[in-house]
Every structure is written in structure tokens, then in C-alpha cells.
Amino acid sequence: MREGNEDDQNSKLVTKDDFTSFDYEEPITGFDSVGYFDLSERYSKARQIAEAAGDAVAAKVYALLFTICRFHFKPEDRGEPYGPMFVSGDGYRTAIPSDFKGDQAAIFGQVAELTKNPALRARLADIASINLPRDRQSKMNTIRGLNESVRLVLDGKASFDGGKPENHVWLGVEYLQRALVIGRMRGSDPEPVGETKDLLVRMRQEGFASKTSSIFGRAAKLDLYYGISDVAGIAREAAEFAIHDANKGDQEGARRNWLIAAQAHEITRDGAANASCLNEVAECHVRDAEAMAASAMNATGSLMRAIEQYRQVPREHRPPGRIEQLQAKLVAKQAELHDEMNTFEHSEDITDHVNRVMDAYSGKPLADCLYGLALIENIHGIEHYRAEIKAQSEEFVFASVIDSTVHDDEGKVVARIPALSMTGEITDDDVRARCSQIMTFEHQASVKGAIRPAIHVINSEHAVGNDLFMLLARLSFFVPPGHEAAYAVGLNRFFAGSNMEACCLLVPQLENSLRYVLKRIGLDVTKITNSSTQEDVMLSILLSKFREPLEKLYGANTIFQVEMIFQSRAGFNIRNSIAHGTTSDNDFWSFTHSYGCWLIYRMLMAPLIKNWEQVKLVLEKEGYV
Template identity: 25%
Template sequence: MDDNTMLDNEGSPDVREQALIEPVSIDDLEAVDLNAITADVRRLDRHVLVDLFRSELMTTLENADPVRERVLRLTANLVGLHLRVEAEGDPFGVQWQSATRRTALPHDFSGDQSEVLATYAPRILHPTLRARFADIAYETGVRRAGRTAIEAYCEIVHRLADGTAEHQFPDIGTRAMDCVKPLERCFMINSRIAKRFTYVEPMEETLRLAFRYAIEERAFFPLAQIGRRVLHTKVIPADEVAGAVADLAGNALPEDYQLAVKECWTLAAEAFSQAGDVDGSRDASINAIEQTLAMADTVSQSSAKAHWVKEALREFRGLGDAKDRVTKLRRRLRELQDQAMDEVHGIEMPLDGIAEVRDRTYEQFNALGLSDALRDIAGFSAPDDVGALKSAVLQQARDFPLSNLFASSYADSEGREIARGPSLDFADEPTEAWYKEHGIRHLEIVRRFRVHGNIEPARRSVVERFSINEQHMLPIVQLSGLIPAGHHHIFSIGFARLWQGDYVTAGHLLFPQVENSLRHLLKLHGHDSSKIEEDGIEGDRSLSVLLTTFRRQLEAILGEKLVWEMDSLLNFRPGPALRNELAHGKMHWNRFFSDEAIMACWLIYLLVILPIRPHWETHVAPALRSMSSSSQI
């Protein structure tokens, strides 16, 4: 259950728009002494208030006190709201919602109720509860409540800094991070109720206090956030900020987290720059980059070390005038990437049942004639349903969430990082790039089965009985609308080599033809895929552009499944990107015999076969029959 009490809303078409809280009056609030309930609460986090008021509400329900019940239910819902300072336009958004139930929202308390909250808020002694009453009243249109909320948030910071508040987590030594959220909310409210560059009291004093507190506690991360507010408001001179922060970062202990120290050096660089000290700013920036480089010593794998060296290299390039450091880091990066390749080992995974599938496919095609075999093998390269594939990978991500919390990294044969896959935020719909990346990984075993359990046994069964050459392919390619004039013999030779198992030649001939064939297909359906440059020169769009700009048109012609499969095999990165790898001469010999390369070749064969399958018996089979004896067809 969420921190908010979940609210019923049976039969409403729009859960967000229905008022769900029973109104509470000033008289009701005065009848229930909230200060007495919170008198012994020294913690300032909202969670302790949620537990407290829920417990009080349960007791009240047993005693049948309707006034007290209304007040406690209102208060429990108010403190249950989760403040999100990173979402300025919707700081108290809904946390959970179904078709008929959801958690509370600020507008549930709008109208007369918000006036009651604004009026009663100054009487509340506990600063977190007072801030919540006033803030919700402010969010629902009572402007005067904004000052009350700011004062309450500032009191929270003061109590955290002077130690009068109890720890939510006693094992954590510093509470400086807890000062950040109330301060940020103060600035959010202040920007709407005060004039520009003026601040409601006691914001400036509180900001100075929080800055000193973060320095004393050596709280690097919160100091960086608070320090930027200090620089923006200029409540402390920039040179003073720079000196204090640089002194703290310069005296960091060996056990201090390097990226936290880096944040302080970055803040110091900004402060020096604001103070007009160019040399000081550059020195601080270099020290910040050194912390990035120091992260390489905290990890053991060469690939992880290479990541941090590359990050430092990128930052030195951005800083400029650091040619010697860049040269040394490039040399170290290459050494680490080379070492990383020695740390990569394959993992054997036995595929249960593939031997039975292979034998069954071989026997099935051994009973077919040449014509039927040439047609039926294309079925093994038919792509999976995209919707079902997306559902499968999303469910897998939910079953194993830890593997999707971080972005993935892809390296080439030299250990260089060539692509990154996005991480997954379960609160949002995954991106199309995430679906493609994980779909490709999900299909690795599927493609292994199809290549070695279906395609290769079927191909061997046929070529053991028939000597297939380009002449057998001509009746197929000449009838297909996918192939433009002048390209038929290229496809026929490519398909002949494909049947012969020469995937190197087949890949070189077929992969580059896909782009032009798609342009031809679009043209046949009335879509002009050419482009005109600013100087009037005309040209053709690349495969990647065709699969993005003209994706809807291609899906209407070929279907979503085929377009998705083409994109995932030939173009998308992180993915095989076979067409691009071939075009740049980066595919080594063994790569042409990988499952992805073999599937891509047979996918092109399927694309050519599909339009003529309905006419196979009347147009293709007779032509094949004329080339062979009747017993071989």
C-alpha cells in the first residue's frame, strides 16, 4: 500500500477529477488537538507522521468519533503525499492509480478546504505537518499560504542543522542531504510569490546555515546542490564559496567517494569562475577530472577501468589545452581495451532439444522436391510478432529488475565501446530503443535454434541432392517486385551462394542491395524517398533514414514484423548493424557465419519470395522444372 490512504472512486471515468476527501472545518480541527498528537515526535520525515496518523485513525474508527475520524483521515492523506522537487510543475503527483482507485492529489483539497488548511497551518507546531498543510493550500490557489510553507521548511532545515531533530536512520552520520529537499521547495514557492532576486525570510539565513552545515559535516553531494543555490542567490561571496569548497575537496580522505569529491571540485570551479578567477577555475576543473580518473583505481576489470579513463579523456578534451594529458590517456585507454579482450570468455549453453529439431527438419526437407524446398525454406526466417516479443522482454525485465537498472555497454573486437543501451524506468513505458535492444538479445537463442535446427539442416538436405546455381534463382528474382531492373543477376548469384553455404559471398552481395530495393519498393507505391540538398543536388536517403522517416510506409507495404526484423539485423545499434559493419569493412570472416548474419541473408531471401509465393506453382515451378528432370522437382 502507498503512503497515501488509497481512495475509492467507483464508476468514475476520470479518477483524477473526482473530489474524494470529506470536508473538514476549522471547528473540526480545533476539536482535535493535532499539536498534542505530534508533541512527542522529534523526527521530521513525513513517514513517521504517516504511521502516527494511520495508527490514530485506526483507534478512532474503533471508538466511532466522526469528527476526529474526518480530521485524522484528512491529515493522513496530506502527510502521505510525496513531495517531488524535481517535478516543479507537478510536485505532488499521483503515486498510484487504477481504474477505480488512486492515492490523493492536491486538488482533492481545493476550494473551501484549502482555505481551512491555510488558516489553520500557522497554529501547527510540528514544522513538517505545518509545511504540508500550508504547501497544499498554496498549491490549490491560496497564495498567502506560500509564506507559511517557506517558514516551515526553513525551520526543518534549522532543526536538522542544530541537531534538535531525531534521525530517521540513526546509522547515517549526517543529515545534510535532508536539508536539500525543503530548501529546493522554498525556492520553488519563492519564485512565484516574491519579486525577482528577492527572498522570503528567513530563506537567505537558512541557506547560509545549510551551506555551513554541509561543510562541517563534509557532505559532498548535498554541498554541491546547496552551493549552487548559494552562488545563484549570492548570499555568500563567490570567492568565499570557492575557497571553502576547494579546501574541503582538497582535504578529502582516501575513503571518500571520488565522484562526491568531484562534485565539490566542480562547484569550486563554478565559484572561482563567478569570482573572476580564471586560473583557479581551471585548476579546480582539472582536480574534478582527476577524481574521474581516480575511479579507474576503484574497479578491477580492465573494461571498467577503460570506461573511467575514457570519461576523463572526454572531460580533458572539453576543458581544452590539455594535449599531453589527452595523448597519455588515449594510450592508456587502448592498453586497457586490449587487456579487456583477454578477460572476455564465452559461456557454453547446451540447447536442449536442438538435435531432435535438426533431425526432424532434415527428414522433412529430404522428402521435398527442389521447387517445394526452395519455397518452404523461407518460412524459417519469418520474423516473430513484434507485440508478443515486446511483452516477453518487458515481462522478463519485471521478473529480473536488477539487470535493467543500469545502461548496458557494447564493445567491438578491439574492446572499444561502440554503443550503449538505455536503462529501464519501470514507472514509464520503455522506449522503442530499449525494446529493440532487449528484443535482439531475447532472440539470440531463438535464432540459434532456427539457424542450426531448421535452416542449415534444410539447406544441407537439399544441396546433397541438387546442384543449385544462379540459374535456379533467376525465375525467382525476375518475378519479384522487390528487385529493380539491372539487379536480378546480383540477387541470383547471392541466393545461389546462400544455398551453397557461402555466406561470405552471399552477405557481400545481398546486404548492400536492401537499401536500394526498399527505395524501389517505396517508389512503386508512390513514395518519393529521394532528397534535394540546399545547393540543388539530388540524392538518395540511407537505410537508417528509410527505416525511420519512411517506416510507416514500409510497414504498410511489408508489415511491422518484417520492417522490425530488418532494422534489428541490418541497421539498429546496439545490434548487429550488419549493413553498416559490412559497408565499413569491419566484418571479419567468422562474422558472416554468425546466427545474425545467416538470418539476415535468409530474411532477404524471404523478402524476395513473399510477393511471388501465391504464383509459385504457375510461374516459378514450371521454370524450375524445365531446368531439371521431373524426379528432381
């Protein structure tokens, strides 16, 4: 990956004298925010003013501070806690901490000692400690700065981004998570780490007392992971919170809290209590199915999740006959699915809506941004490409009547493109053989002109991480139970611009998700082998034998794109190339690979869009606004 480096001054050394030659904290003096987006906005405006005044040193310092405040914060990633805020389709990206190794990192550590704003101090010190692992003082300054930031917010003396406590206090858990990761490193002082743990316990307790799930859930899980509080106490709180949510009709909230209680009992090796909590999780899915009885598609998804959840519980701890009862309900609901087979297709013109979202993407609620991103591009199907190929054949007559071949990087022939018929007829096979070049240009336009810019805005203005995508994956019936984490991490990496990791996680999941959706509508997606064993059918069979139901679910255009991008040898065949290790490093950042990841995101979002108002309520409850 190459750094985009839009600002030349970012690649030049900014010395300690540059920082101390004026008050570099003046733009944030008296500003009570400890949120990095807020700080970056202040420094962006300060830079513009300095440039207009001809103050080159101040402009250079402000530009650098803007850059480091705009890192993509990923506290759950111990190896790379900060990623680029933007990655373009041609491999350029914004800065990351390793771009400042050497003298600049050392200067950051020195300047951190002089910095008053605790969040800025923590960020400067953290970049120094990442690049200089033996810099013990910078590690401690990072932890203390993060602690102080969270304490000020909890005391009501500061705020995170936007100054809206109802949707940003939970960000304190992410600050503390980063502090705890550093605290486990060699050479860390236990005293500030002890304060970090105290603050985390305080956040969990306040979240529980106020019944704020966005705070309690995150803090409780981190508390359990680091073994800070009494595990039995957390189990009791989570169970009480789950009952509270269930009584309000919030089955999703109840399910998450029962899982926290189950995790706590697993730590204490209380198998019976753990199983009891998991049974409650299954019943949350059952109640969801009952609440969504009017939608057979949604109800069958919830029933399948309930059955899968019960199967994870040891037989001796399951309610006798419960799985059989749910299977009978599932079969009855599956019989109602045929009237609902067009649920996920969006044939209406959504251009006006998407344009309204994109016209003012900056400042929009996260839910609107996620919705808009899923529908940001119209997906083209086979008839679109037939028309394009016909137009090209009329313009370039000679080229259309000559056979040609497609070669891989090693020169092997991987596909043949036969000449078009002299009658002018363009068959479906002709389209499949010839549309990949047209698709390449369309994917480039989509990724560069819409998808990546939209993701850039989302990353810049919202806290996007594994937890968000885990929530979406759990809500979406496109994701089979037990595969939510693969989708969550994969989508998080895609949003962060790490296409290699995103493709390797998301692409292999697609085939299984298509099978899962077909199973939900009662279809048998297995085959009997010659040895009389049963195995799942592969993607090629799904796209041929089961094409009609898939097209009814997702639309013919989407399934055509799936075929050409992931499976067809005449297309891009990226599923097989990733599976067999033939994808080169650069290929992962191709526009088609990026478009393919977005297409998987769109398919995950498709079953949520029809009930988006309900999804928005869940997102808002978790603090994603």
C-alpha cells in the same frame, strides 16, 4: 491519469470544524520528527485506531493527513513539487495537491494557522498556496514551517525520517529548496526567505566543517544557484574538500567537489581557474582507472570519461599531450577486454536473493532496494517464447496455420504474421512475429506484481530524486558522459509514475548508450555514407551486426527484449513510435512502456552490480541509506 482514491473519505470535503472538533495533532504530540514519512506512519496508525473505535470524523481527518504527508516530494520540480506516491499500470494513482483544489485547499490554509508541528504546518499551507496562488499567507506559512523544521534538526531538537541524523540531515536542503522556490514567487515576504538563506549557509558551513559531502555538496550547489554567499569562498571550500577526498582515495567525492569549484569559477568568469578544476575532474577519472586496473571494462570507462572531460577544456588550458597519453592507455586496455565480455550477464539464479529483499522490502536500506529492483524480474529470451508458441500451436492448431496481420490505431497494416510450418518447426522469425502477445501478459504481471509495488515502497520510505539517479548515472558506464542528466530526470520521472516524461527522456537515450558501450570495447559503430561522410549506425544495425558483443555484455535474453520492445515492427516498436509522435497519451502508461523503462534502469545498473559493495559505500556517503 485517474486518481486511485482507495480511501473514499479522501474525495470528500474535510471541514475546518472536522479538524477543530478534536486534537488532530495528538498522534504526533511529543514526537520530535519533522519527517513526512514518520508523520504519515503516525497518522496511519491513528486512523486504524479511530476506525476501530467508530470515530468516523477522526478517521477521516487522519486519513487525509496521512495522504498529504505521503506525497512524493520533488523540490527540484518547480511546476509540480509533489507527485503521486504510487501509479499503477492501468493509470490509477494516489493523490496529488491539485486533487484538493477549491474549498479543501482553502481549509488547509486555515488549519495550517492552527498547526503546531512545523512540517505538518508547511505541508498544509503549501497545498493551499499551490491551489490558491494569491494566498500570500499560506506561502509565508509554508516557508516559515520549512525553516523551523530545518532549524530544529540543526539544533538537535528534532530529526527527519527515522531519527538518524547521519543519513537524514541533508534532507534539510530539500526543505530549504522548496522554501526558496516559493520565496521567488510574487507576493512573498523577504523576511522568512532571508532566514531560509541563512539556514542554507549554516548547512553548507556545517557540512564543510564536518566534511560531510551529503550536506556540503547539496547546500553548496543550491547556494551558488541562488547567489547567496561569496562565490569565491564556496570555490575555496569545494577545492579544499576535493583535496581532502582525493587524499582519502575517494575519487568520486573529489570529482563532485571539483565540479562545484568549477561551477563557482564559471560564475565569476574566471576561465583559467574553471579549466584548472575541470582538469582535476579528468584526473579523478584517471586515478579511478588506475585503481580499477584489474578490470579492463571499468578502467576503459574511466579513461573514456577522462578524455571526454579534457576535451571540454579549452586547448590552451589543457596539459600538453595529456589526451594523447590517455588515448594510448585506452587502446592498451581495450585489448584486454575480450576476456571480460561476460561482465554484465547474470546467469546465476538470483531468485532467492531477490525474494529475501522483497520479503522485507519495507525497512530495507535504499541500496538493497535499488539492487533488488534491478534484479526483481527474470528476463525471458527467444527460447522461452519458442516453447510458449509451440504449446499454443498444439492447443490451437487452426489459428496457427492461418496468416494474420497486425494493425495500428488507424487500421494500417504494420506487420504480417505468417502461418507456422506444417512440419512443426518454429523458426526465429516465427517467434519474433508471434511473441508480442505473450510478452504483453508477462509485462503486465511484472509491472503490476513486482516493479510498481517495489517502487512504491522505495518512494514511501526513502528520499528519491534527481540527485540519486544522477549519482547512479555517473557511476554507470552504460551512460555516456554528458548524458547523465537525461537519465537522472528520466528515471526520477519513472519512479514518480510520470511515464510520459520518463519514456520521452529514457527511450531515445538507449541507442546511444549501446553505441557507447560498444565503443568502449574498441568497436567502430559508424558507417560511411554515399556522400563519403561518417555517421553513427542506428539501433537496427546495432541489434544485427553488433548483436554478439551486446549479448556477451548484457545477455541474449536482455538484448532480445530490447529488440522486441524498442525496435521490432513485429513487436512494440516504441522507440520509433515515440520518435515519430505516434504514441498516444494512454500508450505511455502501458505495461510494456513501464517494463521498457525498468529494463533501461536494469541496463544502467548492470555494470554497477558486480561492484555493488563499493557502490553502496558511495551511496552511504551521500546519505542514501
